[in-house]
Amino acid sequence: MNRPSEPMPSLYSCVRTVYSTYRTEAMNKKYYGCRLSQIKRWNVTLEIVIAVGASSAIGAWALWRNPTGQCVWAMLTGLAAILAVAKPILRYSDRIERYTRLFAGHAVALHDLAQLTGEIEGLRDYPRALHKTYVAILARIRELTPEDDPNPDSSLLRHCFEEVKVQIPVDHLWWPTEGEENHG
Numbered sequence: 549m550n551r552p553s554e555p556m557p558s559l560y561s562c563v564r565t566v567y568s569t570y571r572t573e574a575m576n577k578k579y580y581g582c583r584l585s586q587i588k589r590w591n592v593t594l595e596i597v598i599a600v601g602a603s604s605a606i607g608a609w610a611l612w613r614n615p616t617g618q619c620v621w622a623m624l625t626g627l628a629a630i631l632a633v634a635k636p637i638l639r640y641s642d643r644i645e646r647y648t649r650l651f652a653g654h655a656v657a658l659h660d661l662a663q664l665t666g667e668i669e670g671l672r673d674y675p676r677a678l679h680k681t682y683v684a685i686l687a688r689i690r691e692l693t694p695e696d697d698p699n700p701d702s703s704l705l706r707h708c709f710e711e712v713k714v715q716i717p718v719d720h721l722w723w724p725t726e727g728e729e730n731h732g
Contacts, residue, residue, distance in 0.1 A: 559724040562674040566682055567721055570661040571712050573689065576654040578708035579700070584647035591640040594631055601628020646695055653692045660685050669722040674730050 556562060600606055601624050612621040664681055668674055 556674070556676070556679065556730045558726070559674055559730045560726045562679070562730065563668060563722075563724060566661070566664060566668060566674070567718070569682075569686070569689075570658070570665050571716050571718075573654055573658040573661055574712045574716055575705065575708045577651065577658050578711055579705055580647055580651040580654055582704055582708065583697070583701075584644065584651050587640055587643050587647060591644060594635060594638070594640065597624075598628045598632050598635070601625045602632070650692055650695055653688065657685055657689050657692075665721070672722065672724070 607621060607625070611617045660681075664678060664685070667678055671678075
């Protein structure tokens with residue numbers, strides 16, 4: 549952002565940028581946590597249907613011996629066969645790994661930003677040392693960007709951000725007066 553010889557932007561501007569990133573990372577962590585939970589549920593459901601449809605022990609149950617049961621069992625085994633073929637195409641395990649990386653990466657960045665925010669509030673300033681920390685956090689966040697959802701679920705994002713607005717209200721954060729200069 550700034551070279552050592554360049555003056556820092558106003559304290560208010562710096563703090564606003566850090567807080568915005570902090571709240572965005574809180575939203576990202578929530579979003580990818582939800583996406584990870586969703587895809588894990590879908591994967592477990594898929595695995596259960598495939599396992600049940602392939603089970604000869606379940607197929608031997610008496611309830612499948614009447615005409616309705618036979619029809620239901622035939623549909624279930626057919627569905628299990630289709631899902632078994634579709635499973636590699638759906639690539640749930642790849643998506644679980646990607647969402648796990650994104651969730652963990654955003655969680656670490658959020659933790660670091662929470663510490664940075666606490667330091668800013670404690671010092672009531674944003675010295676260059678904190679700016680260097682912020683730049684390092686941004687670099688780690690940028691590394692996650694290529695794996696971000698290309699078409700994120702906008703309703704889930706809105707829901708996550710509404711939770712963040714309650715969890716980290718702007719009026720509970722320390723704010724310098726607009727135009728106030730950095731001291732460090």
